[in-house]
Amino acid sequence: MRLFLLLLLATLLGAGSAPAQNLLADKNKAKTKTVLLGREPAKGKLKVVTKKPAAAKPATKKVEAVPVIVFKRTPCFGTCPHYEATIFSDGHVTYIGYRYVPLTGPHELKLPVATVNTILDEARRLNFATYEERYSQGSTDLPATILSIRQPNGQLKTVQAEEGTPPELEAFMKSVAAEIEKVSGGTTAADR
Known part of the structure; x- marks a missing residue:
C-alpha cells in the first residue's frame, strides 16, 4: 500500500516512476525501501524507512575491575x-x-x-x-x-x-x- 502511495505521489509530481529497491537495513532484517525520483540521484532521492520496533536494550552492566x-x-x-x-x-x-x-x-x-x-x-x-x-x-x-x-x-x-x-x-x-x-x-x- 505504501509503495503504491509513493509511486502515485511520484507520478503526480511529474518525476515519473522508478523501481523500488528493498534493502536489509540491519540484523533485525527491517526493510528499507528507497524510491528514486528523477534522474539525478543526488537531488531527488526520497528514502522511506520502515523498521520493526527496536527491542528494549538490556540495562547497562556496571563494568567492574578485576577483584583484588x-x-x-x-x-x-x-x-x-x-x-x-x-x-x-x-x-x-x-x-x-x-x-x-x-x-x-x-x-x-x-x-x-x-x-x-x-x-x-x-x-x-x-x-x-x-x-x-x-x-x-x-x-x-x-x-x-x-x-x-x-x-x-x-x-x-x-x-x-x-x-x-x-x-x-x-x-x-x-x-x-x-x-x-x-x-x-x-x-x-x-x-x-
Missing part, C-alpha cells in the same frame, strides 16, 4: 560460618552468605578503601605470594579459609588454610575475616 581480594570460609560438620566475599579496589564487595551468618544470599557491601589498601599492604609485608597453596594435615571435618590476593603482576595468588597454618598467616586471615564481618553483620556461629 577474594575471601571464602567453607562449611564444616558443625556451625561454622560459610560465606564468600569478592573485594574490589574501590571497596565494593560482592558477598554471598550461605549458612551460619546473619546475612544470607547475595549482597552488595562496601568496605572503606583505606581498609582494602591496608589488607593489600599487609599482604605485601607478609610476602603473601611465597606461602604454600594449601595448609592441611588431613582432617576432614575442619572448615577451610581460602584467601586470594591479586599480585602486582596481575596474577591471583590463592592460599587455602585448614590446619597447620603459619601463625602470621592465620592472624592475617582472621583480620581479613574481621573486616568483612564488620560490614556483613558478623557471624552467628559460636565456633569460628
Whole structure:
C-alpha cells in the first residue's frame, strides 16, 4: 500500500516512476525501501524507512575491575560460618552468605578503601605470594579459609588454610575475616 502511495505521489509530481529497491537495513532484517525520483540521484532521492520496533536494550552492566581480594570460609560438620566475599579496589564487595551468618544470599557491601589498601599492604609485608597453596594435615571435618590476593603482576595468588597454618598467616586471615564481618553483620556461629 505504501509503495503504491509513493509511486502515485511520484507520478503526480511529474518525476515519473522508478523501481523500488528493498534493502536489509540491519540484523533485525527491517526493510528499507528507497524510491528514486528523477534522474539525478543526488537531488531527488526520497528514502522511506520502515523498521520493526527496536527491542528494549538490556540495562547497562556496571563494568567492574578485576577483584583484588577474594575471601571464602567453607562449611564444616558443625556451625561454622560459610560465606564468600569478592573485594574490589574501590571497596565494593560482592558477598554471598550461605549458612551460619546473619546475612544470607547475595549482597552488595562496601568496605572503606583505606581498609582494602591496608589488607593489600599487609599482604605485601607478609610476602603473601611465597606461602604454600594449601595448609592441611588431613582432617576432614575442619572448615577451610581460602584467601586470594591479586599480585602486582596481575596474577591471583590463592592460599587455602585448614590446619597447620603459619601463625602470621592465620592472624592475617582472621583480620581479613574481621573486616568483612564488620560490614556483613558478623557471624552467628559460636565456633569460628
